[in-house]
Amino acid sequence: MTYDVVILGAGPGGSRAALEAAAAGLRVAIVDKGSFGGTCLNWGCIPTKLLLGGTAAHPLLEVQKKLKTAQGTIDFDLTALQARKTRFINGTRQALEKQLRQAGIEVITGTARLAGPGHVEVVDGEGTRELAARNVIVATGSVPASFPGLAPDGEAxxxxxxxxxxxxxxxxxxxxxxxxxxxxxxxxxxxxxxxxxxxxxxxxxxxxxxxxxxxxxxxxxxxxxxxxxxxxxxxxxxxxxxxxxxxxxxxxxxxxxxxxxxxGRRPATAGLGLETAGATLLGAGWVETNDHLLAAPGLYAIGDVNGRTLLAHAADHQARFVISHIASGSASSASGYPAPVMPSCIYGHTEVMRAGATVAELVASGHDVHVSTSQLIANPIAQAYGTTGGFIRVLWVEGQVRGISAVGHGVSHLVTLATVIVSQRWRWEDVHGIIFAHPTLDEALEAALLAPSQKV
Amino acid sequence: MTYDVVILGAGPGGSRAALEAAAAGLRVAIVDKGSFGGTCLNWGCIPTKLLLGGTAAHPLLEVQKKLKTAQGTIDFDLTALQARKTRFINGTRQALEKQLRQAGIEVITGTARLAGPGHVEVVDGEGTRELAARNVIVATGSVPASFPGLAPDGEAxxxxxxxxxxxxxxxxxxxxxxxxxxxxxxxxxxxxxxxxxxxxxxxxxxxxxxxxxxxxxxxxxxxxxxxxxxxxxxxxxxxxxxxxxxxxxxxxxxxxxxxxxxxGRRPATAGLGLETAGATLLGAGWVETNDHLLAAPGLYAIGDVNGRTLLAHAADHQARFVISHIASGSASSASGYPAPVMPSCIYGHTEVMRAGATVAELVASGHDVHVSTSQLIANPIAQAYGTTGGFIRVLWVEGQVRGISAVGHGVSHLVTLATVIVSQRWRWEDVHGIIFAHPTLDEALEAALLAPSQKV
Incomplete structure (x- = not known):
C-alpha cells in the first residue's frame, strides 16, 4: 500500500497537514515520537502563555502599588501552576491525537527516517517497517540551540x-x-x-x-x-x-x-536521512526548499525545519499550502508559496508585536521608507491601566502600510488587526473608512496610522 | 462678523467638528458650559475605564484563587483611584480646551441657545451676545434619563x-x-x-x-x-x-x-431653542435629522442628540462627515451620511463586543441569516487566563459577514478587527488569506469565522 502523504512530526505544521490531507480525501500517515502538538504545545508558546496568563494579575497590581491606588500581595503556587499547565497540555495533546485518528489518519508513535525517495522507515514498539509514500512532508521542527562552553547541563x-x-x-x-x-x-x-x-x-x-x-x-x-x-x-x-x-x-x-x-534554535533534522531522498541541508541542518516548499521531488519541508519562520502559525500556513499543492496534483505551473504578512508577538506584561516588514527589510529591498508613530501615553486605555510606556509605529512605502510594530502593555492584542492592515496595504483613506471604537488601545494604532510620517 | 460654523457643545462630536472645521480653514466658534470632552471624558467612557483599568488585577487574581494557583489580597484605595481619575480627566479637559484655542477656534465657556436660523445667543461671564453663523452644529449630547418614582435623589x-x-x-x-x-x-x-x-x-x-x-x-x-x-x-x-x-x-x-x-439617557436639548431654527424634536427631545444630518437648513445635529447612536466614536464620525459636507459647500447632490459599521463594547472583566448588525436587525431587513460560533473554552489564551466562559458569533448573509458579537474576558480587544471584517463583508476565503498569530484570542474569532454555520 502506498500512502498519498507520510508526515514526519505532529507539531503545528505536521498535524495541520495531516488533517487537511485527510479532509482532501488523501491517504495519510503521520509519525511522531509521542509529543503531539510539538514544541508549541509541549514546551513553547502554550506552556509559557499558561504561566503568563495565570500570573497576569501580579504586574497589574505592581503598577497600581506604584501609583498608590492599591496595596496587597499575591503568592503564586508554582507547583499548582505547573500542575494546571501539565493538565492542560496533556489534555490538549490527547485531544489532538484523537482528532488525528478520528480523521482516518494512520497515527504512528515512533521514530521515522527516510530511506530513499518515497520510502519512510518507521521504528515503533512493534519493530521496524517501511512506508511507501507518494509525498513525504518533513515537519520535525527544531530544538534549543546550544554552543560549546554554554551548553545546558541540567543542573543550574x-x-x-x-x-x-x-x-x-x-x-x-x-x-x-x-x-x-x-x-x-x-x-x-x-x-x-x-x-x-x-x-x-x-x-x-x-x-x-x-x-x-x-x-x-x-x-x-x-x-x-x-x-x-x-x-x-x-x-x-x-x-x-x-x-x-x-x-x-x-x-x-x-x-x-x-x-x-x-x-535560538536549531532544526531537528539529524538522522532523518533527508539526503537519501535528495534534500539539501544548510548550516545547522536547515532543509533547503524551493518556491513550493519542496526539498526534492515528492519531499516537502514545512515549519521550523525549513528555517523560513520559526513560528507555529507559519508552519500551519505552510501546511495548508503544501496539502493544497499535493491535492491539486503538484502542478508545476501552480503559483509558488506566497510570502504572507507574518505576525509575531513577544508576550508578557510588556509586549512586542509586529506584522509585516522591518525598516531594514524594506530598505534592503530598495524602498524609501516613511515612519509614523504614536506613543501609548496618549491613549486612554494605556492610561487606565497605568501602563503608558511604549509606542506603535507604522512603516510606509509610497503611501501604503508595509509594516506595523509596537512595544508596550497589551500590544499583542493588535497583531491580527495589524496583519490585515499590512496585508491590504492600507492608505490613509482606508483608515478613515473604519470607525475605531472609543476608548480602545486600537485607537493608538489609528493614531499611529494618521500621524505625520518622517522619512527614515 | 459671521462665523462659518458655530458649534453647541464640546464633547467628542463638537470638539471633533471644531478641529476639522478649523483645519479646513473655516471660521469657527464653539460654546460649552465648561465640561470640554463632554460626557465621555467627564462622566462616561473615560472615568469608567480608568476605574476598571486601575482595578483589573482583582478579578484576575480571583480566578487564580479559585484555581488554587494563587493566594493573596488586594485592597484598593478608592480615594486614590478617584484622585487619579480626576487628575487625568482635568488634565485631558484642559489639554482639549488648549488644543481648540491653538487651532484658532473661538472657544466660549457659557450657555447657548438658538434665536432663529443662523442666530446663536450666548450667555457667559461677560453678558449676553449674539453670534451669526452660516452653519450651526448642535452637539449638546445627552444626560441620564430618569422616571417618576425612580429619580435619583442624591442620597442613596x-x-x-x-x-x-x-x-x-x-x-x-x-x-x-x-x-x-x-x-x-x-x-x-x-x-x-x-x-x-x-x-x-x-x-x-x-x-x-x-x-x-x-x-x-x-x-x-x-x-x-x-x-x-x-x-x-x-x-x-x-x-x-x-x-x-x-x-x-x-x-x-x-x-x-x-x-x-x-x-438610559435622554437628549440634552431642552431650552436650546432648536425649534426657532426649524428643527423638529421627537420623543424625549431627540433632534430629527435628514440624510445629511441636517435638522433644518444650516442646522446640523450630531452625536447623542440625534438619537442615532449614543457612542463617542459615532459622534466623532458624524462630525467628520458634517464638516466635510459644509466644506464642500453642502452640495445637495452629495451622497448622504453613510451607515458605517458601528463597533460597541461593554468593558470589564467579562466583556461584550459587537460590530455590525444583530440577528434581529438583519431579519427585519428581510435577510436569511446564518450563524457560526466558537466557544472561548477552546482558545488557549482564554485557557491561560482561566477565563473560559463566553463565545464569539458571526452572522452571515449570502456568504458574507454582516455582524460579529462576543461575550467573555478580553473580547473588547477584538472589536476593531471585527469592524474591519464586517465593513469589508468578508467571505471564507478572506479569512484564509490572513495568518492569525498563535496563540491569540484572535484565533477564537478565526474559529468562529470558519465554524460550520446554521440557519437562524
Missing amino acids: VLDSTALLDVTEVPDSLIIVGGGAIGLEMGDFFSRLGTAITIVEGLDRLAPTEDPEIGQTLGKLLKREGWAIHTGRRVASLSTVEGKAQLRFEDGTELVADKALMAV | VLDSTALLDVTEVPDSLIIVGGGAIGLEMGDFFSRLGTAITIVEGLDRLAPTEDPEIGQTLGKLLKREGWAIHTGRRVASLSTVEGKAQLRFEDGTELVADKALMAV
Whole structure:
C-alpha cells in the first residue's frame, strides 16, 4: 500500500497537514515520537502563555502599588501552576491525537527516517517497517540551540524546556538571549519574585525588531528592576558549586541560582536521512526548499525545519499550502508559496508585536521608507491601566502600510488587526473608512496610522 | 462678523467638528458650559475605564484563587483611584480646551441657545451676545434619563455621574438597568467588595444585543456572585432611612446601601431653542435629522442628540462627515451620511463586543441569516487566563459577514478587527488569506469565522 502523504512530526505544521490531507480525501500517515502538538504545545508558546496568563494579575497590581491606588500581595503556587499547565497540555495533546485518528489518519508513535525517495522507515514498539509514500512532508521542527562552553547541563544551566518544569522558584535567574523565549520566561519568573538578569550579545533586546523597539523594551524592563546586559559576549556558562556562573569575554562574572540558555534554535533534522531522498541541508541542518516548499521531488519541508519562520502559525500556513499543492496534483505551473504578512508577538506584561516588514527589510529591498508613530501615553486605555510606556509605529512605502510594530502593555492584542492592515496595504483613506471604537488601545494604532510620517 | 460654523457643545462630536472645521480653514466658534470632552471624558467612557483599568488585577487574581494557583489580597484605595481619575480627566479637559484655542477656534465657556436660523445667543461671564453663523452644529449630547418614582435623589439613589464620585465603598449596590453603564459600574464596585444586585426590566442583560449574549453574560456574572433580576419591573426606588429601597411591581423589595439608576439617557436639548431654527424634536427631545444630518437648513445635529447612536466614536464620525459636507459647500447632490459599521463594547472583566448588525436587525431587513460560533473554552489564551466562559458569533448573509458579537474576558480587544471584517463583508476565503498569530484570542474569532454555520 502506498500512502498519498507520510508526515514526519505532529507539531503545528505536521498535524495541520495531516488533517487537511485527510479532509482532501488523501491517504495519510503521520509519525511522531509521542509529543503531539510539538514544541508549541509541549514546551513553547502554550506552556509559557499558561504561566503568563495565570500570573497576569501580579504586574497589574505592581503598577497600581506604584501609583498608590492599591496595596496587597499575591503568592503564586508554582507547583499548582505547573500542575494546571501539565493538565492542560496533556489534555490538549490527547485531544489532538484523537482528532488525528478520528480523521482516518494512520497515527504512528515512533521514530521515522527516510530511506530513499518515497520510502519512510518507521521504528515503533512493534519493530521496524517501511512506508511507501507518494509525498513525504518533513515537519520535525527544531530544538534549543546550544554552543560549546554554554551548553545546558541540567543542573543550574537549563534550556527553556527544563526551566518550564522547575518546581522551586529560583531567587535569581540569568537569561542568555534577549529574544521571545528569554523575555517571556524572565517576565514569568519576575512575577514569582526571581531577580532577572538578561544578557544579549547584540546591542539590544528583541534584536530581530527595529532598534527603537528593543531599546524601549530595555528601558521599560529596567524600570521593572531587570538587570540588562546588551552588546556583551559570553565566554562561558556553567554550574559551579550548584550555582550558574556566567563569564563574559571581558572576564567579569555573574552568578545566579539558575541560568537559561535561550540563544535560538536549531532544526531537528539529524538522522532523518533527508539526503537519501535528495534534500539539501544548510548550516545547522536547515532543509533547503524551493518556491513550493519542496526539498526534492515528492519531499516537502514545512515549519521550523525549513528555517523560513520559526513560528507555529507559519508552519500551519505552510501546511495548508503544501496539502493544497499535493491535492491539486503538484502542478508545476501552480503559483509558488506566497510570502504572507507574518505576525509575531513577544508576550508578557510588556509586549512586542509586529506584522509585516522591518525598516531594514524594506530598505534592503530598495524602498524609501516613511515612519509614523504614536506613543501609548496618549491613549486612554494605556492610561487606565497605568501602563503608558511604549509606542506603535507604522512603516510606509509610497503611501501604503508595509509594516506595523509596537512595544508596550497589551500590544499583542493588535497583531491580527495589524496583519490585515499590512496585508491590504492600507492608505490613509482606508483608515478613515473604519470607525475605531472609543476608548480602545486600537485607537493608538489609528493614531499611529494618521500621524505625520518622517522619512527614515 | 459671521462665523462659518458655530458649534453647541464640546464633547467628542463638537470638539471633533471644531478641529476639522478649523483645519479646513473655516471660521469657527464653539460654546460649552465648561465640561470640554463632554460626557465621555467627564462622566462616561473615560472615568469608567480608568476605574476598571486601575482595578483589573482583582478579578484576575480571583480566578487564580479559585484555581488554587494563587493566594493573596488586594485592597484598593478608592480615594486614590478617584484622585487619579480626576487628575487625568482635568488634565485631558484642559489639554482639549488648549488644543481648540491653538487651532484658532473661538472657544466660549457659557450657555447657548438658538434665536432663529443662523442666530446663536450666548450667555457667559461677560453678558449676553449674539453670534451669526452660516452653519450651526448642535452637539449638546445627552444626560441620564430618569422616571417618576425612580429619580435619583442624591442620597442613596444616584445616577452614574454621582456614583462615579463616591468616596466610600458601599457594602451593597442595586443597579437598575442592565446596559453598559450599569454593568461597568457594577463590575468596578464588585472589585472593591460591594455586593451587586442588578435589575433589568427586559428578559436579559445587555438587551440591545442578541439574546444569547445577554443570557451568557448573566450566567457568568451570577457565577461571580451577582444577584440578577431580569424581566422584572420596578415600581419605586427611593431613599428610606438612608438606604436605597427598591420595590418591584409585584410588591417584593430590595434594600442596599446605594442604588444606581442607569436606565438610559435622554437628549440634552431642552431650552436650546432648536425649534426657532426649524428643527423638529421627537420623543424625549431627540433632534430629527435628514440624510445629511441636517435638522433644518444650516442646522446640523450630531452625536447623542440625534438619537442615532449614543457612542463617542459615532459622534466623532458624524462630525467628520458634517464638516466635510459644509466644506464642500453642502452640495445637495452629495451622497448622504453613510451607515458605517458601528463597533460597541461593554468593558470589564467579562466583556461584550459587537460590530455590525444583530440577528434581529438583519431579519427585519428581510435577510436569511446564518450563524457560526466558537466557544472561548477552546482558545488557549482564554485557557491561560482561566477565563473560559463566553463565545464569539458571526452572522452571515449570502456568504458574507454582516455582524460579529462576543461575550467573555478580553473580547473588547477584538472589536476593531471585527469592524474591519464586517465593513469589508468578508467571505471564507478572506479569512484564509490572513495568518492569525498563535496563540491569540484572535484565533477564537478565526474559529468562529470558519465554524460550520446554521440557519437562524
